[in-house]
Amino acid sequence: MEIHPLLERRRFLNWFLGTSFGALAISVLYPIARFVSPPRIAEPGTAQVDAGTTDDPAFRDKAFKIVRFGADPVIIVRAADDDYRAFSATCTHLDCIVGYQKEHSRLWCNCHGGAYDLTGRNIAGPPPRPLTPFKVNLVAKNDGTSTIVVSKA
């Protein structure tokens, strides 16, 4: 069967216009999609932070303190007199910030009731993974107290 030349031309033009509109749409949508995706910013790596001294009243009152480690919160817990431990304070469940319950000796997240023991292991509630531990060094000062230095484990 012979195809009418006009039909063939029309089909070509339709295809041509269709793909042109498609290309136009992509050339508009691609920059928008890239624009709304936030760029990844390189953060200065933090190796260790000075987290204050052992006579900080926070340890006396609540037995824990949260400090900045780069842009993230790190929790320092006083488990015993000279036993300080540090973990990432970000709950592994849904990103809340955990606290420490002295009376239960556990790290506790108020958002959904997640619990971790003093090694950072998830022991109850919804958290799927343990808290990332940090290394704690106590540097003795002249007045009998120590400076707490937290570093990546």
Place this chain on the structure above:
Amino acid sequence: MSAIKRPPVLQWLDDRLGLPAVREFLAHKTVPRHRYTVFYYLGGMTLFFFLVQVCTGVLLMLYYRPSAEEAFESIEFLVTTVPFGWLVRSIHAWSANLMVFFAALHLVSVYFLKSYRKPRELTWVSGVFLLFLILGFGFSGYLLPWNQLSFFATKVGTDIASVVPLAGEWTMRFMRGGDRVTGATLSRFYGWHVAILPAITTVLLTFHLLLVQVKGMSVPPGAEEEAGQRPPMKFFPHFALRDLSGWIFALGVLAALAAMMPWELGEKADAFAPAYENIRPEWYYVFMFQALKLVPGGEIMGIEYEAFPILLFSLGGLLLILVPFLDRGRSRGWSYAGMVALAFVVGMTCWGYGTLVPLYIVFLTALLLAVFAWITRSTEAR
């Protein structure tokens, strides 16, 4: 009709705007009368609270500053120093909650009266999307005061997205404007709350309302005979005036709530403080929040357990959109499923709060609707 000569100004407008057609339409528009007529007012009530949100929202924009450094302080200034600032903010917060409540009530009543049947499938679909938009308004507006509660709600809410396989990570960064909840998140949420969501809502709401006008009110199965026996109510002025008196009553309730129970501002967000005790999202998210609390930690095939309730709720949302296309028969199955879903939501909300108050509110609402139905029934004989 045109026997009386119209004033030249009106005539001039008529010639250019085609108003007679609209007048003609309104003059003939009627609303069926039957024992469920009271449910026809719920959509209009939701619309009223939406209009209040637009007005109070525009006013709040005059003082609000969307940045992590200034947002909390600008609202502190608004509620302590600006004349009637506390009132405008309180009305915005209360009206937001009442809008969610009435949108949900509207959805539940339309669901059980099966008003989504042919030819109103698209009215239902657009309505469900409007409900999702309202929840989006609630979620994005919640962060704007930049207090502890809103900070953690946003951390959790956006982290939930990251649990979804494949697209989760991108979605979370897209919502947060980066890896963490920061001032960048606040800018984004502000943009969504005052520009993007209102634009989409305006289009969808217009579509929804046009469909309601064009297709008229649905008569629920079981009330068809009653509606056939009783003369319908004229939309204008009878139904419209009833709508309006409801709106005036609602305005009174809003003012009373805002004045007697002003919305709290709380403490400024602190990214280095633990979440405080008994932290909870807004009441309309509590049933999902409670479900998330119950799922233990762990993972199967690389998917964390917490992804399952989230995927199930997403599936529930999808089912809700598709109801008119799935419920094709005359069976009662969908009504029973709806009751189970409603019982689940109310039950989980009660559990989340550790009190039966949500259940009492459901009963009280049913009672109020019954009383209102009785009042309107006794006057409509005239």
